[in-house]
Amino acid sequence: MQPLLVCDGLIAGYDRPVVGPVSFDLYAGEVVGLLGSNGAGKSTLLKALTGQARIFDGCLTRAPGLRMAHHRQQPVRPRECPLTGDDLVRLTGAGRRTPPGDVARLLDCRMDQLSGGQFQIVQIWACLGSPADLILLDEPTNNLDPEATAGLIRLIREGLGGRTLLVVSHEADFIQTVCSRVVPVSP
Numbered sequence: 001m002q003p004l005l006v007c008d009g010l011i012a013g014y015d016r017p018v019v020g021p022v023s024f025d026l027y028a029g030e031v032v033g034l035l036g037s038n039g040a041g042k043s044t045l046l047k048a049l050t051g052q053a054r055i056f057d058g059c060l061t062r063a064p065g066l067r068m069a070h071h072r073q074q075p076v077r078p079r080e081c082p083l084t085g086d087d088l089v090r091l092t093g094a095g096r097r098t099p100p101g102d103v104a105r106l107l108d109c110r111m112d113q114l115s116g117g118q119f120q121i122v123q124i125w126a127c128l129g130s131p132a133d134l135i136l137l138d139e140p141t142n143n144l145d146p147e148a149t150a151g152l153i154r155l156i157r158e159g160l161g162g163r164t165l166l167v168v169s170h171e172a173d174f175i176q177t178v179c180s181r182v183v184p185v186s187p
């Protein structure tokens with residue numbers, strides 16, 4: 001089986017390198033965690049995979065036609081916005097999958113009227129419900145209490161549908177629960 005993505009000695013950053021060299025590969029259906037201390041460059045690595053950070057050295061190989069969905073660590077929260085979660089998932093192409101009932105209820109609400117945790121779940125569904133082959137989640141447990149985190153774990157298991165997930169989290173329990181393996185990241 002060919003990997004979906006291969007990072008070989010990747011060094012990435014902005015005006016200067018901040019992470020790497022990192023080497024790993026991702027195969028279809030895997031759930032892999034990126035683990036490292038604050039500032040180690042985990043978010044930068046995800047951005048490098050989607051072309052939002054600069055690659056200084058090493059090699060990044062993506063399977064032809066690979067579709068990625070990227071949940072950023074702190075998605076912009078609209079202060080005043082008449083759009084609902086439903087509008088968002090239609091815009092992101094996530095409307096093709098049926099959300100679980102508790103997520104569907106949130107999608108009916110205006111995004112500027114959701115709590116921080118509810119907004120986080122809607123943003124994550126916009127990725128999980130999309131047709132992407134590879135989903136990148138950056139600190140998906142942000143703003144979630146333990147009950148909501150348990151709901152997120154169920155959502156990931158049911159919503160992934162055999163696709164591939166690369167997830168950054170500082171919560172070791174969460175990483176251990178959802179991931180089949182972990183890649184260490186350091187500057």
Ligand SMILES: Nc1ncnc2c1ncn2[C@@H]1O[C@H](COP(=O)(O)OP(=O)(O)OP(=O)(O)O)[C@@H](O)[C@H]1O
Nearest residue numbers: 014015018036037038039040041042043044045170
């Ligand atoms: N847009 C940017 N321009 C320049 N430097 C940046 C930018 N974003 C992040 N950095 C720097 O890159 C380094 C790695 O940051 P990054 O956010 O990737 O780390 P992280 O491992 O995700 O951290 P955390 O666990 O705290 O979220 C930090 O030193 C940070 O200051």
